[in-house]
Amino acid sequence: IVLTQSPGTLSLSPGEGATLSCRASQSVSGGFLAWYQQRPGQAPRLLIYAASSRATGIPDRFSGSGSGTDFTLTISRLEPEDFAVYYCQQYVSSPLTFGGGTKVEIK
Amino acid sequence: QVQLQESGPGLVRPSQTLSLTCSVSGDSSNSDDYYWGWIRQPPGKGLEWIGYSSNSGRYYYNPSLKSRLIMSEGTTNNQFSLMLSSVTSADTAVYYCARASGSRGYYGFFQQWGQGTLVTVSS
Numbered sequence: 251i252v253l254t255q256s257p258g259t260l261s262l263s264p265g266e267g268a269t270l271s272c273r274a275s276q277s278v279s280g281g282f283l284a285w286y287q288q289r290p291g292q293a294p295r296l297l298i299y300a301a302s303s304r305a306t307g308i309p310d311r312f313s314g315s316g317s318g319t320d321f322t323l324t325i326s327r328l329e330p331e332d333f334a335v336y337y338c339q340q341y342v343s344s345p346l347t348f349g350g351g352t353k354v355e356i357k
Numbered sequence: 358q359v360q361l362q363e364s365g366p367g368l369v370r371p372s373q374t375l376s377l378t379c380s381v382s383g384d385s386s387n388s389d390d391y392y393w394g395w396i397r398q399p400p401g402k403g404l405e406w407i408g409y410s411s412n413s414g415r416y417y418y419n420p421s422l423k424s425r426l427i428m429s430e431g432t433t434n435n436q437f438s439l440m441l442s443s444v445t446s447a448d449t450a451v452y453y454c455a456r457a458s459g460s461r462g463y464y465g466f467f468q469q470w471g472q473g474t475l476v477t478v479s480s
Contacts, residue, residue, distance in 0.1 A: 284466035286404075293453055293470035294404065300460050305468060337404055341457075341465025345419045346406040 251276055251340050253349035261357040268325040270352045272338035277318045282342035285314055285323045288351075289334045297336075298323065328354070359383040361454050361471035369448075369478050375441040379454030379471060382435065392417075392457040392464045393437050395428070397450040398473075405450075409457055410437065411464070444478045451475050 252275040262268055272283070281301035286294035296305040298314035301321060311326040325332055333356050338349040365377035379393070394409025408418040408428050418426050427440045441448060452474055455467040 280461065280463065282460075282463045282465070286467075293473050294467070295470075296466060296468045299458070299466040299468075303460075339404070339406075339466070341463055344417055345421070346465050348404040348406070350403050 251278065251343060251347055253338050253340060253347055255336075255338060255349035255352045257352060258350075259353045259355060261355050262328055263357045264328050264330055266328055268328055268332075268354055270323040270325075270336055270354075272316075272321040272323070272349050274319045274321070274340060278321070278340045278342050279318075280342055281317050281321075282340060283314075283316070283321050284339045284341065285312075286337045286339065287332075287334050288337065289331075294337065325354075359456060359469050361456065361469060363452060363454050363471045363474040365452075365474060365476070367475060367477060369444055369476060370480055371445055371478055372443055375439075375444050375448060375476055375478070377439045377452055377454075377474065377476070378436055379438070380436050381456075390458070392459070394455055394457055394467070395439050396453045396455055396467065396470075398453070399447075399450045400475075407439065407441075407452075409465070446478050449476065449478045 254273045256271045283301045285298040288294045302314045313324045315322050335351045335353045337351050360383045362380045369375045392409045395407040410416045425442045429438050454471045456469040457464050458468045
């Protein structure tokens with residue numbers, strides 16, 4: 251399953267909201283899709299699993315939604331630490347695959 | 358809180374075998390609930406799943422790497438290993454080990470990660 255993320259780069263200001271898209275080449279049945287945040291020089295951090303479940307310790311300004319082939323990660327109000335690269339990943343079928351990433355940068 | 362740490366050579370010659378070990382420490386309760394795997398990231402690029410294993414000893418490999426890949430349990434408890442043969446410059450990447458959790462019988466979202474180790478393939 252190929253995952254295509256858009257946009258490639260999102261330029262926003264702190265306090266603004268962000269909407270990141272992940273589109274799958276075929277249905278991710280059951281919504282077995284995760285989202286990760288990666289800051290420079292760090293390992294990815296799990297934000298969302300099963301399309302909409304927040305991982306332990308993740309602030310509620312992060313939310314996930316979607317089903318089938320279209321999924322969305324929403325950040326309601328950007329904090330300075332949220333400027334990073336975000337990846338989606340499906341785990342419904344092997345090989346597990348990641349999207350190419352969306353970079354959220356400070357405008 | 359479980360912690361993972363990769364170890365192994367930072368430089369591998371072309372055509373040789375890349376070998377890495379992941380050491381796991383911390384909370385090992387309910388270990389049957391998790392899979393243990395590897396993900397890599399070439400410099401400046403995205404993430405690629407390499408493979409993972411269940412605690413029942415079943416291994417799942419990325420087909421793009423399967424012919425060169427062997428994953429196994431480590432030589433001591435709380436370790437697991439990766440060997441990738443016939444490496445080229447395309448295998449230069451940060452290699453992460455990670456613990457995969459599951460829901461409703463589907464395992465594969467990675468909740469805990471090692472810090473990653475850069476492996477460079479060069480003569």
